[in-house]
Amino acid sequence: MSQPTQQEEFLAEHSHPRLPGASLEPDAKGLSQGQIVRKRFLGHSGAIVGLFIFAIIFLMAFTSVGWAGIPGWWKYNHLDVSPLVNDGVPTASLWPPAWGEHPFGQDRIGRDLFAMTMRGAQQSIIIMLLIGTIAGLLGTVIGGLSGYFRGWVEAVLMRITDVIIIIPVLLLAAVVAQSVNRRDQGGWFSGFAASNGILILGIFLGLVSWVGLARLMRGEFLTLREREFVDAARISGASNSRIIFKHILPNAIGVLIVNVTLTMSAAILLETALSYLGVGVKSPDTSLGLLISQNQEAFATRPWLFWFPGLFIVLICLSINFIGDGLRDAFDPRQKKFNAKKAKDVKPAAEARKISASAADGSAGD
Amino acid sequence: MVTYIVRRLITAALILLGASFLVYLLTASSGDPLEEFRASSAPNKQQLMDSRSQLLDLDTPAPLRYFKWLSGAARCLVPFGSSCDLGKNIAGQPITDALGFALVQTLTLVTGATILAILIGIALGIITALRQYSALDYGVTFMAFLFFSLPIFWVAVLLKEYGAIGFNDFLRNPEIPLPVALGIGAVAGLIVAVAVGGAARRRIVSGGIVFLAVSLILVYFSVVQWFRNPGLGPVVIAIAGVGLAFAVTLLVAGLKNRKALQASLIVVALGVVAYFAVQPLLNQATAVMIVLLGIATVGVGVAVGYLMGGYDRGQSMRAAGITSFLVGGLVLMDRFMQAWPSYFSNSRVRGRPIATIGAGTPNIQGDFWILTLDTFTHLILPTMALILVSLASYTRFTRSSMLEIMNMDYIRTARAKGLSERSVVMGHAFRNALIPIATIVAFDIGALIGGAVITETVFSVRGMGFLFLDGIMHTDPNPVMGVFVCVAVTAMVFNLIADLAYSALDPRVRIKA
Numbered sequence A: 001m002s003q004p005t006q007q008e009e010f011l012a013e014h015s016h017p018r019l020p021g022a023s024l025e026p027d028a029k030g031l032s033q034g035q036i037v038r039k040r041f042l043g044h045s046g047a048i049v050g051l052f053i054f055a056i057i058f059l060m061a062f063t064s065v066g067w068a069g070i071p072g073w074w075k076y077n078h079l080d081v082s083p084l085v086n087d088g089v090p091t092a093s094l095w096p097p098a099w100g101e102h103p104f105g106q107d108r109i110g111r112d113l114f115a116m117t118m119r120g121a122q123q124s125i126i127i128m129l130l131i132g133t134i135a136g137l138l139g140t141v142i143g144g145l146s147g148y149f150r151g152w153v154e155a156v157l158m159r160i161t162d163v164i165i166i167i168p169v170l171l172l173a174a175v176v177a178q179s180v181n182r183r184d185q186g187g188w189f190s191g192f193a194a195s196n197g198i199l200i201l202g203i204f205l206g207l208v209s210w211v212g213l214a215r216l217m218r219g220e221f222l223t224l225r226e227r228e229f230v231d232a233a234r235i236s237g238a239s240n241s242r243i244i245f246k247h248i249l250p251n252a253i254g255v256l257i258v259n260v261t262l263t264m265s266a267a268i269l270l271e272t273a274l275s276y277l278g279v280g281v282k283s284p285d286t287s288l289g290l291l292i293s294q295n296q297e298a299f300a301t302r303p304w305l306f307w308f309p310g311l312f313i314v315l316i317c318l319s320i321n322f323i324g325d326g327l328r329d330a331f332d333p334r335q336k337k338f339n340a341k342k343a344k345d346v347k348p349a350a351e352a353r354k355i356s357a358s359a360a361d362g363s364a365g366d
Numbered sequence B: 001m002v003t004y005i006v007r008r009l010i011t012a013a014l015i016l017l018g019a020s021f022l023v024y025l026l027t028a029s030s031g032d033p034l035e036e037f038r039a040s041s042a043p044n045k046q047q048l049m050d051s052r053s054q055l056l057d058l059d060t061p062a063p064l065r066y067f068k069w070l071s072g073a074a075r076c077l078v079p080f081g082s083s084c085d086l087g088k089n090i091a092g093q094p095i096t097d098a099l100g101f102a103l104v105q106t107l108t109l110v111t112g113a114t115i116l117a118i119l120i121g122i123a124l125g126i127i128t129a130l131r132q133y134s135a136l137d138y139g140v141t142f143m144a145f146l147f148f149s150l151p152i153f154w155v156a157v158l159l160k161e162y163g164a165i166g167f168n169d170f171l172r173n174p175e176i177p178l179p180v181a182l183g184i185g186a187v188a189g190l191i192v193a194v195a196v197g198g199a200a201r202r203r204i205v206s207g208g209i210v211f212l213a214v215s216l217i218l219v220y221f222s223v224v225q226w227f228r229n230p231g232l233g234p235v236v237i238a239i240a241g242v243g244l245a246f247a248v249t250l251l252v253a254g255l256k257n258r259k260a261l262q263a264s265l266i267v268v269a270l271g272v273v274a275y276f277a278v279q280p281l282l283n284q285a286t287a288v289m290i291v292l293l294g295i296a297t298v299g300v301g302v303a304v305g306y307l308m309g310g311y312d313r314g315q316s317m318r319a320a321g322i323t324s325f326l327v328g329g330l331v332l333m334d335r336f337m338q339a340w341p342s343y344f345s346n347s348r349v350r351g352r353p354i355a356t357i358g359a360g361t362p363n364i365q366g367d368f369w370i371l372t373l374d375t376f377t378h379l380i381l382p383t384m385a386l387i388l389v390s391l392a393s394y395t396r397f398t399r400s401s402m403l404e405i406m407n408m409d410y411i412r413t414a415r416a417k418g419l420s421e422r423s424v425v426m427g428h429a430f431r432n433a434l435i436p437i438a439t440i441v442a443f444d445i446g447a448l449i450g451g452a453v454i455t456e457t458v459f460s461v462r463g464m465g466f467l468f469l470d471g472i473m474h475t476d477p478n479p480v481m482g483v484f485v486c487v488a489v490t491a492m493v494f495n496l497i498a499d500l501a502y503s504a505l506d507p508r509v510r511i512k513a
Helices: A003-015 A024-029 A033-042 A043-065 A114-148 A151-167 A169-181 A188-195 A197-207 A211-224 A229-235 A240-277 A288-299 A304-331 A342-362 B002-029 B045-056 B064-077 B095-130 B135-148 B152-172 B178-196 B201-226 B233-254 B258-282 B287-308 B313-344 B368-406 B410-418 B421-448 B451-459 B464-473 B477-503
Strands: none
Touching: A003 A304, A033 A304, A043 A114, A043 A304, A114 A151, A114 A197, A114 A211, A114 A240, A114 A288, A114 A304, A151 A211, A151 B002, A151 B477, A169 A197, A169 A240, A169 B002, A169 B464, A197 A240, A197 B152, A211 A240, A229 A240, A240 A288, A240 A304, A240 B152, A288 A304, A288 B152, A304 B135, A304 B152, B002 B064, B002 B313, B002 B477, B064 B477, B095 B135, B095 B368, B095 B421, B095 B451, B095 B464, B095 B477, B135 B178, B135 B368, B152 B368, B152 B451, B178 B201, B233 B258, B233 B313, B233 B421, B258 B313, B287 B313, B313 B368, B368 B421, B410 B421, B421 B477, B451 B464, B464 B477
16 A cells, blocks of 8 residues: 555554553553563463463473473373273373372273374474474565665565465475385484474475565565665664664564464364374374374264364464464554444543653553 | 566565475485385395386486476466376476366365365454454453364364264264253253343243243154254254344344345245245255256345345345345255265274264265265365364454454544444445454465474375375475475465555555565
């Protein structure tokens, strides 16, 4: 959109009183952008609940069965076979609250489902973080370079993006899965891949999921580089790297963080889907998607094998989505809590304080 | 404009060339197509390996094979030429045939789901935007996030278990115990009470009415075994038609436009008369006839609207046309319900109508109604799964787009002019909110062809996704390339259409040549 509409929006935002969530008084003291974002994020109950649930799952997944050789507090791991207790029915009960021998039950050959689910959740979280980090870094660098320098840099980078965006992820995952399988054929790569299947999968998926982010960041850089404060910095002799890191990146960080979160929630579903199709995490290692795929036939006889992994996928993904929503509300001034009906009621009262409010907004802006 | 389109098309062709080369190499290097023979102990092992090597031309290095493939594929560009050659798959079947079959399967699977998801998603998005920060808004937002986080294979297995197996068991003895009927009624009443909005009294009253109505209907259904012998009958069609007439007129023209309301009501009356008139005709129905009847129905509706006129003839025509289409749908639904008992007791179906896999019962015999019902019962579960997972993004997107528009100055101007809320929402806000939605809809339609790989796998539909996955699993580049080219071309064309549509719908956006 062209410049006038942006200005209109800017004026429209700033003429409205800052409503419910953010009260007027603290703003008047003049908060930094980071403080405002933190305050809005902490005021978003969905995001806080999401953060809390995710933290619990994260701690449980990594401490219970241990990670990277460090033993955990749970007595089984995902490979241990123990005698079936009560035909593998879950022993956990809500009332009276009890944990039991196998809280989530056992599978047909007696492996502990709690240990397997925790291991799967670990794998999913590792892959998610890898994808988020790699995609975020690559997306920012490529999008930022093409948006800032334009010209042939942009042309080359964006054509590469276009090519990668239409190559199906499924195919790449299958290629990775094949190279992991060929452990006997030597070569440092297949040897490394065979012992670190999760890392390879995460890195590869990260290498293909940056494209959407790159387009977004390019758009951000394109608009920001035309803004007055960038012109001012350039005229006062700032170098390109200073303009990028000091002036443009801090203003684009909101879009970046929000979209990295959304990429990560999509990554969880992508990983589980690929494992389900047999091209992601492979047995004997386990993942949430693989657990569901292995156990869907047994739904009639052992439904818990199906319920618990699915529940954890949904919980992880849901909490990440809520955190992302909270971040979006916190970073995006256009989606602030504005309610037409309440605005009508508050208007007369707000009219009196308008001058102080707009002054505060001015100081709190970028 | 033309320069812009030509430039976009040339870039797209170059991107396609580069990407297809990469895809070919990746597929070819993803595994060993002879693997299954290497481990086998068949006496003619060497012969089998040789014949497959010859079929897939394995002696030629993969990059060269790509160019061979390309020279065959390039002939597809010649219009009306029958020399289109996309190679053969590992079983020796030409890819062009396999693609044609898969395309039909995929389109029947995803078209209905996508259209429904778009309609429901946009409707929910608008309602939640108009009721921002109400209980309904929070509820729908939470559901949207939940659906967004659901892995589709998990949903699909749940649907199979409860939607198909559970419902089929229920149909064996379709009796709803009274507590269950009351429970379902209570849930429905609660949802309505939350959704209606307004004062507490109005919520309680409407919730109560819905609770009573749903419970009574369920008890009635249970008593007359409605689920075994469903049907609407002319009375229900008439009552539902009048309700639809009021609803459509309210949305399209506003109830103040009496002529539009009268036109819609006349159409409903005509529909009830036509219900009796077309029954013998419908008994020999074919797909073409249904489509023609549908067009005729809308035509009659529009004509009635035109004749009634009123102060805004366009509105009357629209209201009557939409009402007539919906009433036609009711009549069609009734006819399908009449065919239900014979489908139910069909020797191939054997009383378990909702299917969990495949795209049709093998070897089923019957008239148009039976065959179509068979397709429906196979489509219903995958469609539900697809709707559930794709609904969320449309809802959220429409909601935010609508909220942004509702805060615009021209909406305030429209309100200040004294326009009714209906024309502010439908005429000023909704139309502008649709602009960004139009682009994502175009993207999604472009992506339709790719099929839903996971949904097709779970429900064993042999569509495009299946073809693609199968090709990957067997390290067979030709089907993979066939699917890839189809998907990529449609996606690129629809991206272009989306960009053009955006600038056509929003004149502020100019396309730079």
